[in-house]
Amino acid sequence: MNTIETTLPTEQNSALDPRGALWPTYAPPMDLVFSHGDGTVLYTEDGRSFLDFISGIAVTGFGHAHPALVAALNEQAQKLWHLSNMFRVPAAEHLAHTLAANSFAHGVFFTNSGTESVEAGLKAIRGYQAHIGRAERFRIIGMAGSFHGRSMAAVAAAGNPAHCQPFIPGDYGFDQAPWDDLAALEALIGPQTAGIILEPIQGEGGIRPASEAFLRGVRELCDQHNLVLMFDEVQCGIGRSGALFAHQSLGVEPDVLASAKGLGGGFPVGACLASEAVAQAMPMGTHGSTYGGNPLAMAVASKVVELTLEPGLLQSVQAKGDKTQRLLQSLCERYPEVLKRVAGTGLMLGVECVLPNTELLAQCRQRGLLVGKAGANMLRLLPPLNVSEEHIEQAVAILEDVVKDAAQAAAASDSAIAETAALVAPKE
């Protein structure tokens, strides 16, 4: 007992802000502490409620505390948490089979996060070229404006200088092409090129869908040079775009695909899907993960995929996405001095702002609506896939209040500036 007491915090360090014990890597989090959630609504300890239109960045795709997901987790938690890949995990085999049956893929490698799924796929690109006797092809082309996670290979692939410095000496074997520019991409392909990685809909970069023509062109270039085409669907996959995987509505298939975020509905899990040729190029011993595909994660992810593939779910995501787009479009038309345009598909939506997105985001939060931001001065809306029509209308109504006030404030400050200008203007 005494020994335990002596390890408790001393008066000195308990007086410190407990947040000081975390790495200072994140922007200071907003000072909101949620105690629980229910579907699209988050609650604070003191009884305030918020509409969650960011879903932990496209993670809680079926909202908070979905009864079927809670049951799947609880049931598995009573039985068996973890084994390691020394033993068969039937749920992993079954989920891999379901994902393969519903996509281009032949084989699946389970991970615990988006970054790890990306990492597995990048290794598989190089693994494939080595496997077919072209080991000199190791360079991978990524796209400007991408985000693939924070491991060293993932930041090198995305090439965002702010994320690379000072961790990526040289180029780490990656090249960057401008987004949606086929000629520039073709010019980058050389004798060392192994593959190409891109997000069919860029998320962090500002809800930027690739054009169908671009994706088709990229596929043709890959076929022509026998390069591996990898899609990062960590954010846009698992029903978010209105298809199980976003590329499926664009008619272009990759050879490798990274999934995560929505796959676990909040439980950390990821998956790297691959064609038969690529999966065969990653034989025994080439990759591994202690937790990857463990029984707890598989129980939850299996239920998420089951919910996503339930008849009508994907169509309802499209319909709700279209409705949200129409409502947001109308805001853009009525308040062009605040909002510029709507982007995205399904329930992966962005609104490009004229005023700073961070100010509008803060005003939305004040009024009980949680949205995200993304590159290109976007507000990012990623509500749960099972969001209700009422919650969509409520969210847009809150955004409209925010936008209306911002427009009035802007007009008032414009006229104040005009008045000041008139006062100080030299008299003729």
Ligand SMILES: *Cc1c(COP(=O)(O)O)cnc(C)c1O
């Ligand atoms: C979030 C994200 C990642 C990284 O996922 P983590 O789970 O944070 O490692 C990779 N790619 C895309 C497109 C993402 O949105």
